[in-house]
Amino acid sequence: MNSRIGYPSPGGIQMHLSIILPAKNESAGLQKVLPGLRDRFPEAEVIVVDDGSTDDTAEVARAHGAHVVGTPYSMGNGAAIKRGARAASGEILVFMDADGQHDPALIPRLLEKLDEGYDMVVGARDGAGQANAGRGLANAFYNRLSSWMTGHRIADLTSGFRVARAERFRQFLHLLPNGFSYPTTSTMAFFRSAYPVAYVPIPVAARIGKSHIKPVRDGLRFLLIIFRIATLYSPLKLFAPVGSAFFLLGAGYYAFTFATQHRFTNMSALLFSAAVIVFLIGLISEQITSLTYQAVRGERRSSDGPTA
DSSP states (O other): OOTTEEEEOTTSOEEEEEEEEEESSOHHHHHHHHHHHHHHOTTSEEEEEEESOSSSHHHHHHHTTOEEEEESSOOOHHHHHHHHHHHOOOSEEEEOOSSSOSOGGGHHHHHHHHTTTOSEEEEEOOGGGSSSHHHHHHHHHHHHHHHHHHSSOOSOTTOOOEEEEHHHHGGGGGGOOSSTTHHHHHHHHHHHTTOOEEEEEOOOOOOSSOOOOOHHHHHHHHHHHHHHHHHHSOTHHHHHHHHHHHHHHHHHHHHHHHHHHSSOOHHHHHHHHHHHHHHHHHHHHHHHHHHHHHHHHHHHHHHHOOOO
8 A cells, every 4th residue: 555545535546645734933833733634644645845944843844754845945835835736746635734723634524525526625714714804804805806707606715725636736836926825826727727626614723823924015915816816817807897997987087078178188098098008908918818728728638538
């Protein structure tokens, strides 16, 4: 038996399981999480990606039998995810935080859902699982926006607790950012490539140790998630309404100035120009997005085999 066989599916097929934990100064959290993982998945491959920690994160991970992938300096949460996915040998990848928020006992719930034919299953937090009210509101907005973009209900766009088929996930490593928005990017990439995604409600515990999220710096970064959602899925769904808004403003302002001053003003010309430019940017972005996923679609057709 392969030492990395970690989970029997309901159909009786043994799945090779790799559990990946990005960690930066998370020695306290790992002391809680790793024993739980070993108790429930003794044969799974456990990978701790030490993202330039200055504490004994790597030593704690090795002491609990985890394979440590280290970096000489911090590269970011997304970079750690990419390094862990490249190092993993399992057919199924499990991603979870090393700070104690995610309970290893919940992993079977995600795996059982994966066996229903999904390519990715995400643990969806409720309002109580958000770090604070501000982040809860921001995540609710991201969920609604992404649901509108994809046409599918997205219960938790930014959850880092998820399982995915390794073959599918690795197709999008080049798209993943090095920062904190890897969950957003991977989710939208799966939807864009017609890989089915499911959500399973999960409780989330309070983290152990200090959060690495900085409200001002990362708040601005999370605003960029909105644009990543658009550019990763369907840019015209964002740019077309914005361009239409500029056009309507220009038309309205022109009607007002024509009625009051009987002339066409520079402001109307500027608004009309902005409408055209925004629409053209969206059109170009749409073409770039299609080209980005063209290779992925080709890989999927070849892996699925010839059709009758």
